Amino acid sequence: ELKVEQNPLFLSMQEGKNYTIYCNYSTTSDRLYWYRQDPGKSLESLFVLLSNGAVKQEGRLMASLDTKARLSTLHITAAVHDLSATYFCAVDIPTGANSKLTFGKGITLSVRP
Amino acid sequence: DGGITQSPKYLFRKEGQNVTLSCEQNLNHDAMYWYRQDPGQGLRLIYYSQIVNDFQKGDIAEGYSVSREKKESFPLTVTSAQKNPTAFYLCASSIPTFSKTQYFGPGTRLLVL
Numbered sequence: 001e002l003k004v005e006q007n008p009l010f011l012s013m014q015e016g017k018n019y020t021i022y023c024n025y026s027t028t029s030d031r032l033y034w035y036r037q038d039p040g041k042s043l044e045s046l047f048v049l050l051s052n053g054a055v056k057q058e059g060r061l062m063a064s065l066d067t068k069a070r071l072s073t074l075h076i077t078a079a080v081h082d083l084s085a086t087y088f089c090a091v092d093i094p095t096g097a098n099s100k101l102t103f104g105k106g107i108t109l110s111v112r113p
Numbered sequence: 114d115g116g117i118t119q120s121p122k123y124l125f126r127k128e129g130q131n132v133t134l135s136c137e138q139n140l141n142h143d144a145m146y147w148y149r150q151d152p153g154q155g156l157r158l159i160y161y162s163q164i165v166n167d168f169q170k171g172d173i174a175e176g177y178s179v180s181r182e183k184k185e186s187f188p189l190t191v192t193s194a195q196k197n198p199t200a201f202y203l204c205a206s207s208i209p210t211f212s213k214t215q216y217f218g219p220g221t222r223l224l225v226l
Contacts, residue, residue, distance in 0.1 A: 042203060043217040050212065088155060092213065099213035103155035
């Protein structure tokens with residue numbers, strides 16, 4: 001059974017500082033997704049990482065994937081209040097032509113002045 | 114505008130009652146999914162469907178049923194057998210492109226009276 005673990009589960013960040021959050025998973029997969037969820041809202045796709053060594057960047061967020069270590073990191077540069085949200089990683093179990101995702105429990109980020 | 118719609122936004126269920134949550138997409142996506150999210154938890158897969166007239170159980174299918182009579186629609190019925198239905202229900206869809214990204218609807222919050 002695939003297990004996806006995220007840590008820490010809650011992170012209080014100071015504005016302007018850099019942080020890294022982690023997602024590790026238990027079985028082989030070369031496809032990992034990061035989503036953002038604002039309170040009471042749905043999930044928004046942030047990144048799709050499709051191979052070992054993949055790196056994607058969008059604004060202050062940069063995600064990377066190490067399939068050998070079964071680890072993805074999400075690096076936050078110079079945190080700002082708008083980044084306060086819950087971030088989920090999800091790992092794909094190949095199921096035919098489409099994906100079947102297993103989600104971590106999410107990491108809630110709170111940016112303070 | 115293309116997208117995924119879910120209705121209603123809030124749904125109240127009485128003891129012993131079956132209720133149906135609607136999910137419609139006009140993205141021409143082949144695959145559709147239902148997830149359940151409990152407070153402070155990640156998403157858990159209830160059912161998924163890769164093509165019309167076919168669907169598979171996810172990790173927590175007991176007490177739920179689905180149908181997929183049309184490509185655009187994937188309704189979820191929460192039956193009276195589901196003893197703890199209070200949760201946030203999210204529908205998603207995806208297309209079998211290389212990324213296989215799942216896109217989420219706005220969600221339905223189900224509460225028990």
